[in-house]
Amino acid sequence: MRIVEIFKSLQGEGKNQGAPCIFIRFAGCNLRCSWCDTAYAWEGGEEMSAGEVLDIVWRLHGTRICITGGEPLLQQQALLELLQKFAVHGYNVEIETNGTIAFTDMQEYASICMDVKCPSSGEQSDLDLLRHITPRDCVKFVVADVADCRYAQAVIAHYDIRGEIFISPVAGSDYLAIARYIVDQNLPVRFQLQLHRIIGVK
Template sequence: MKVVEIFKSLQGEGPDQGIVTTFIRLGGCNLHCRWCDTSYSHTAGSEMGASEILEKVREFGAPHVCVTGGEPLLSVNDLLPLLKSLYDEGFIIEIETNGTINPALCREYATICMDIKCPSSGEKSDLSLLKYLGFDDSVKFVVADINDCEYARGVIENKEFIAKIFISPVWGCDYGIIADYVIEHRLPVKFQVQLHKVIGVK
């Protein structure tokens, strides 16, 4: 697998926000979102085998592991043996994905956080993949403006999925407008700013 970095920090978003987590960032992505904050991961990275990655994760000692990118499911065939090894050793695993690749093969070992792309990103997710998510999984809408909020609301109101839902403002946008929208429309979501950016950690 092409690994950009492995590091320990606080989980900044999603259902495990605030929990000490080891992050495995894989290289490569099939999307180019306008506000991407990890665009360096599209081309960076060095090849590492599953056993080498597992050893690094053990060294950090955190029970929670987040596999992110880029888009980690581009490497799903190589990723599965690593997930199984992590799972067998008792690690709690989450995969962050952009909603363009079916995550079903990974759900035996990990929960899924699917980032549904809103209009401001300039990209689209495959909404048909939402049906593969379960109660323990989550859906995240990264929103920059009211247009994004309207899009997210439409998906939520017509939803055919059971995962938890998060609304996360794009870093630096007007959070108040987005919070007001969530409140006004009584969206069944958790409003969440990116903790790692608020406190200045990776």
């Protein structure tokens, strides 16, 4: 599998925000979001075996793992092998995905955080995948403006999303306007700023 980096930090977003976490960033992505903050992971990376990844993770002394990208589900076969090894060792694993590739084969071994792409991203997720979200999983809308909030609101109204829902503003956007929209519309979401950007960690 192609891996860009493995490091330990605080989880900056999602349901585990603030918890110590080991991040495994897979190389390659099938989207090109306009506000992407990890464009360096679109290509490249180093070829690693599941055993090599597991060895690095073990030396970082953590129990919680976030598999991210890029888009990790582009390497499904290798990812599934890695998840099975993590399950044997009792790790708590979450996969961050852009919602364009089916993830049901992974749900036995990991929770899913599906990032639904809003209009400002210039990309689009497969909204039919939302029916596979379970209470163990979560959904995130990264929004740049109120128009994105309206899109998220329409998606939430149309789909029965069983996991927790987060709205996360793009860095530098009008946080207050987005927060006010959530409050005024009484959206069933949690407003969440990216913690890692606030405190300046990777």
